[in-house]
Amino acid sequence: METDMTKGSPLPLILKFTLPLFLGNIFQQLYNMVDTIVVGRFVGPGALAAVGSTGTIMFLVIGFSQGMSTGFTVLTSQRFGAGDEDGTRRSVANGTILSFFVIAFITITSLAFMKPILRLMNTPEDIFQDALTYISIICVGIAANVFYNLFSAFLRAVGNSRVPLLFLAFSSLLNLALNLLFVIAFQWGVSGSAWATNVSQGISAVLCLFYIYRKVPVLAPEKGHWKLGRSETRHQLSMGIPMALQFAITASGAMIMQSAINLFGSTAVAAFTAASKIQNIAMQGMMAMGQTMATYTGQNYGKGDIKRIHKGVRLAIGTEFVYAILCSLIVTLALPHVLGIFFSKGVDITAMLPWAKTYIYLCAAFYIPLSTIFIFRNTMQGCGYGLLPMLGGVVELFARFSMAALAIRLVSYPLASACDPAAWTCAAIFTGVSYMIVMKKVKNKMPVPLRGETQREI
Numbered sequence: 001m002e003t004d005m006t007k008g009s010p011l012p013l014i015l016k017f018t019l020p021l022f023l024g025n026i027f028q029q030l031y032n033m034v035d036t037i038v039v040g041r042f043v044g045p046g047a048l049a050a051v052g053s054t055g056t057i058m059f060l061v062i063g064f065s066q067g068m069s070t071g072f073t074v075l076t077s078q079r080f081g082a083g084d085e086d087g088t089r090r091s092v093a094n095g096t097i098l099s100f101f102v103i104a105f106i107t108i109t110s111l112a113f114m115k116p117i118l119r120l121m122n123t124p125e126d127i128f129q130d131a132l133t134y135i136s137i138i139c140v141g142i143a144a145n146v147f148y149n150l151f152s153a154f155l156r157a158v159g160n161s162r163v164p165l166l167f168l169a170f171s172s173l174l175n176l177a178l179n180l181l182f183v184i185a186f187q188w189g190v191s192g193s194a195w196a197t198n199v200s201q202g203i204s205a206v207l208c209l210f211y212i213y214r215k216v217p218v219l220a221p222e223k224g225h226w227k228l229g230r231s232e233t234r235h236q237l238s239m240g241i242p243m244a245l246q247f248a249i250t251a252s253g254a255m256i257m258q259s260a261i262n263l264f265g266s267t268a269v270a271a272f273t274a275a276s277k278i279q280n281i282a283m284q285g286m287m288a289m290g291q292t293m294a295t296y297t298g299q300n301y302g303k304g305d306i307k308r309i310h311k312g313v314r315l316a317i318g319t320e321f322v323y324a325i326l327c328s329l330i331v332t333l334a335l336p337h338v339l340g341i342f343f344s345k346g347v348d349i350t351a352m353l354p355w356a357k358t359y360i361y362l363c364a365a366f367y368i369p370l371s372t373i374f375i376f377r378n379t380m381q382g383c384g385y386g387l388l389p390m391l392g393g394v395v396e397l398f399a400r401f402s403m404a405a406l407a408i409r410l411v412s413y414p415l416a417s418a419c420d421p422a423a424w425t426c427a428a429i430f431t432g433v434s435y436m437i438v439m440k441k442v443k444n445k446m447p448v449p450l451r452g453e454t455q456r457e458i
Contacts, residue, residue: 003159005296006081006303010312015319018285018292020161024152025284027165027172033277034172035193038179040270040342047190048342049266050130052273053123056254057135061110062145063247068102069095069150070294071240074381075232076219077157077295081302085218092154093221094232098240099150103143110139121255122262124269134190141198148201151208154219156295163215167207175200235384242386246377249393253400253423260404260416264355268413271355274342278335279363282327283370289316289323290374297382306443309379313435316375324367332364359417366421369428376435383442388434395430396423 005013040048072095079087114136123131152164175196182192212219261272293316300308339356340349377389399422407415 003161004081005159005299006305006308010296010308011315011319014289014292014296014312014316017159017161017295018288020165021156021288021291022285024161024165024168025288026281027168029277029280029284030172030175033281034176034179035197036273036277037342038183039190039193040274041344042184043189045270045343045347046127046266047130048273049124049270050127051134051190051193052276053121053127053131053258053262053269054118054135054138055273055276056251056258057114057117057121058138059254060248060251061106061135061139061142063251064244065102065106065142065146066149067244067247068240069099069146070153071243071381071386072098072150072236073153073157074239074294074298074384075235076154077298077382078302078384080158080218081299088158088218089221089225090229091232091236092219093225093227094229095150095154095236096221097226097228098233098236099146102240103146106142106146107139110142111136114139117255121259124262124266127266127269130190134194137191137194138197141194141202144198144202144205147205148208151205151212154212155208155216156291157298158216158218159295159299160216161292163211164208167204167211170207171200171204174203239381239384239386242390243381246386246390246393249390249397250423253393253397253419256397256401256404257416257419260407260419261413263408263411264413264416267351268355270343271339271352272359272417274339274352275335275356275359277342278338279331279360282331282367285323285327286320286367286371286374289320289371290378292316293375294378294382297379301383301442306439309383309442310439313375313379317372320371320375321368324371328364328367331360335360355413358414362414362417363420366424370424372428373424373431376431380431380435380438383438385438388438389431392427392431392434396427399423399426 003013003017005017036048036051039051073091075091076088076095079091115132118128118131118135148168152168155161155164178196178199179193182188182196186192188195262269293312296312297309300306300312335356336353339352343349343352373392377392380386380389400419403415403419403422407413407419
């Protein structure tokens, strides 16, 4: 089920590839949404606030691992596009070995510093212990998340976006069932919800690995491939580290924003958490288009077709503009009607709604610049450039920090809610300019199809 994205009309290929990714991203969001809905309805709004208060930390931990995994697969996409099957297998083996080191680093570091981080983020005392319990268990199971993201990214690198969707859909349903079992039947509280997430993602990883070895021989390394190669390691780390840092920097800005939100109490945190989950669903189409452009660009870069990359980017931007406008309308109209699904009947939704509306309404006005970030960032990464996309994360961090600092100083919830729009606008401008710089360099110095060699990083 591999897809060669170097041939045929770009738009149908892009849309056909994006749809399964979009649905898969929705299911991925359901993992966390199921956690918040189940604990919110069956444990209480305090438990929902506790899980929600760790959302930005989860983004930091999981985003860092996902950035490394995605970076490891850029070489796979380029070699597949160049028709280098043996090199493709070597890149898979090398990326898998490197992932074990990533898992050890993330697990040890996150568990060692989790409690001080929660204190630094002004986590309300009445939800602190539940927050610490939930996020610590998630960190213990980070291996499941890393390997699912790695194996599914390998499949996407060769143009297969459907199979990861099927496995993720299955494990999402399993996550729901396990949440109900652990939280309601076993009464494990937030810890039950965290364990349900870990087990479900672990099963997704196993299913992806099994499928690769049975159905996708180009991604199945042989015995002689299982060793660290100097060329592969250099290339994968040169992409993985900047992409991981990009996620980490962006997450750090989100943590600063969460610190500002936390100052307004557990009610505001709970409302913000529910609203952000709704918004995250809307953002998945933008993220899916970005993931598509990484694969599309990687394959066409490997072939050396710069004109086709430009054409694909233009079509993707036009599609995303339409999607962003539709999402803005949907989330603003739907918010009052869907907010209640996160809370039990005894909770006063009217007290939650003003907090949620402020955040959603401000963000919805800036979905168009947000949508361009994913396209420009992933296109540059698909060409093998990781530094400028990472610096885009630095721009987001600075914008969020500045707005959050102002919000904390003035004790203003609207300013705290404006952290995201400010970050999106600044990052959109920066990545747009960066994209033009990168594509000019690629045009002037397009390499021959890659077979173990990398383009010099800017």
